[in-house]
Amino acid sequence: MKTLVLACIDGSTYAPAVCDAAAWAALRLEAPLTFLHVLSKTQEPRPADLSGSLGLGARESLLEELAELDAKRGKLAQERGRQILAAAKERAKNAGVASPEALQRHGGLVETLSELEGGIRLLVLGRRGEAADVAKEHLGSHLERVIRAMSRPILVTTAEFRAPQKIMLAFDGSATTRKGVDMVAASPLFKGLPCHLVMVGPDTAEARAQLERARLRLESAGFETPAVILPGEASSVLSQYQQEHGIDLMIMGAYGHSRIRQLLIGSTTTEMMLKSTVPLLLLR
Template sequence: MEKLVLACIDGSSYSTAVGDAAAWAALRMNAPLKFLHVLHKEKSSPPADLSGSIGLGARESLLEELAALDEKRGKLAQEKGRQILAAIRERARAAGISAPEGLHRHGGLVETLIELEEGIRLLVLGKRGQEAEVASEHLGSHLERVIRTLNRPILVTTAEFRIPQRVMLAFDGSATARKGLEMVAGSPLFKGLPCHLVMVGTDSAEAQTELSRARQILEQAGFDVPAVILPGEAESVLGEYQQEHGIDLMIMGAYGHSRIRHLLIGSTTTTMLRKSTIPLLLLR
């Protein structure tokens, strides 16, 4: 089975960016593209016990009306989901995707993605969804759990997506970082783009050796590879480097452990997700 780019769409202001990022990735990777909309079942609060103030028949009538209202809400939500998928698929076709698919599911997002994980080559998400749009410092309620649960590359996009011209790999010599290095070198996703290698930590002989090996792998794959070792805290150093060099997309490990703990511990991943102004490609 050919693995695909799967993009999660919820109708929030991030959906357009998610769709654009997914279409760009699918075209670069020559992979099929599918959009997923998951309709969460909302739990209805039971009505207050009014049997002491209204008749039994009236209470039964009220319950029937509430049930009918829930059914109507459910149908409206389904129709909204179909319209969201139709609009985003049309936008993907305009971007050059010949046959973007749509998938509408009921249930939990994480559980649905676990079910679909085997067929995913790249997952694309917005850093916030409908429930978090009002608070700019809050991530989507499912985002961290999805990243921790799925063992797939995950592209987390900001509210606006622009086609990357320069990318950066946060590298520390760990197994996850080497996996990212191999992915960048072997994937068509970043071919032809400069790839900056950035290590955060002490500029030691060991670090220089690791950086030199990584740079050589990317150069052999045809990349232009600026490479640096910078002291400081990863969150601020990576952000400053991104802004100074016009980086459009950052690649980094997520929620793991490394020999240079500044890069890949969970708190750093969450901070980068919250503060980054560019898309992040997260690897496990």
């Protein structure tokens, strides 16, 4: 079975960017594209015990009315989800995707994605979801859980997406980022784009040797590959480098462990998602 690009969408302001990022990735990878909308389980109504102030018949009537309202709310949410999926498919078609698919599920987002993970080549998410838009949270409440639960690459987009012209890989010599180098070298997703290698930490002979091996691997695959080792605090250094060099997309490990621990510890992953003004491709 051919693996696909799976894009999670809802009614948030990030949905158009998720559509655009997913369409771009699907076209570059020549992979099928499916949009996923998950309807969370609604809580059952729990009215207070009214038997002391209302007759039994009145109480039962109120419970029935609440149940009817809950059912109507569920149907409206389902129909709204279908409309969101239809709009996403139309946007992807306009971007050149031939036959995007739509999938609506009931349940939890993390659990749903775990069930579908075997068929996913790339997962695309917005940095915030609909609940975060309303609550004005910094990150979507499900985002960190999804990233920790999945073993597939995850593209986390900002509120606007444009096709990248320059990419950057935060490299530290760990197994995850070495895998990232091989992924970039082999994948059609980034073919033809300059790939900056940025290592944060002490400038040692070992670090230079690791960085040079990574640079040669990318250059042998046809990439223009500037490579630097920079001192400082990882998230600040990476953000500054991105801004100074006009990087459109950053690639980094997510919630892992490495010898240069400042780069890949979970809190730094979250901080980069908060700070970054460009999409992040997170590797596990």
